[in-house]
Amino acid sequence: MHLSDCSINTITVRSLGLRAVIDEALARGVPAIAPWRDLLATVGTDEAARMIRDSGLQVTSLCRGGLFTAPDEAGRRAAIEDNLRAIDEAHAIGADCLVLVCGPLVGKDLAGSRAMVRAGIEEILPHATAARMPLAIEALHPMMVADRSVITTLGEALDLADVIGSPNLGVVVDAYNVWWDPRLEEQIRRASGRILCFQVSDWVVPITGQLSSRGMIGDGCIDLSAIARSVRAAGYAGPVEIEILSDRWWSQPPGRVLDLALERFVSAA
């Protein structure tokens, strides 16, 4: 892919402040970024929105809403309130979508947790629609069910979008989370017109912590070129996020990580 197709997800270089990420993107000719909410919080949403608007950078997504599940009503209510704020933040910074991480598992009740996710999305959807902020359901890798997401496959994310049935609801395709799925190609085709965000990193072993073991693009075994072709064929035309959650790469100088990630983005993805 080309640098002009790239978006830097800020978690990849999480030691950088928002100003630094913007400057790095501009200096390297990268047209887009995708911030996490904690990064916006460090400067405040209004100031973050101004900085991003002035930069001219596209915002491919805001990460993240979701996390609707909780063992009690107070917890679920707090999650809804937090999601409404996330929609406002995404609107303020002009994000293309708000990513929803749909979990985690409560107790041992997968079906109940999934029902909470559906109810949560249905509850915040009117506010998102009024703000014209698309919601993007992300299926996370099945190794993250216990602590992050009970939505585990692209097919399951699409089933959930279907049952809720709103033009303001779509999906994320994160290659790291879905690459292994024997039904991936057919589900990407099924997602045509509903892919709101596409993210790349690579699968490397061993897994040392299910959340932050991702590999540098090109270091692992995901056929990113093939997945990118499928996603493009399904109509997704926006920039592709580099999202590498990695204890290993977080310990390296962020400028060097970006150099390598962008080089690999061009040569290997």
Add this chain to the structure above:
Amino acid sequence: MHLSDCSINTITVRSLGLRAVIDEALARGVPAIAPWRDLLATVGTDEAARMIRDSGLQVTSLCRGGLFTAPDEAGRRAAIEDNLRAIDEAHAIGADCLVLVCGPLVGKDLAGSRAMVRAGIEEILPHATAARMPLAIEALHPMMVADRSVITTLGEALDLADVIGSPNLGVVVDAYNVWWDPRLEEQIRRASGRILCFQVSDWVVPITGQLSSRGMIGDGCIDLSAIARSVRAAGYAGPVEIEILSDRWWSQPPGRVLDLALERFVSAA
């Protein structure tokens, strides 16, 4: 479940020799074991077969055949030869089935690796059928695609069994590998009459190594009782294997691990 429904998979207490595992099972009233091949190799297959026969213990499975994939023809041929030996060993010890671990991924070619798995099973099937040794395809957790198994869901295992189409071919249900799947219940129903082996452990986080992070029964978030009911409803009537691959529990005295695992098997599974 009851102790009379239990089988001790030897990897759970891998520091024990075969003689010790047999004695522990007999002393505790456990009616079955499931050895790994490396354990048989320590005494030789003939001696192992004699020891097991004399003990009167049932052998719920032999772990493992499979691992059919390789980057070249010589590697694939060696895998076939090894699988033929595994069938003979399973036959010698009177195992109820030979477990097939179907992978790992070769390069970045998931489809090609899956095709190698199918070809491998088709090649060894006549020998297994002649030996009346059922082959049990095991879907492993999707976090093990790169290094163990390209068969990732019970549905995929059943699809593979369907396309090969032999009464001598069935599946393993290992709760740790499949518990997260939104389609699990329907696929267990679909597997009715073809479940050759059922294994339990628990899901705990963090994952510290994708192969050996399993939790003690009852310590994690898998609804083992519900899965066990589904597997029983689908007609599996044999003993249930306790299979805990765990750096944590391997570091504990094996007698203590067995005490706790059996207590939990009765109270929590």
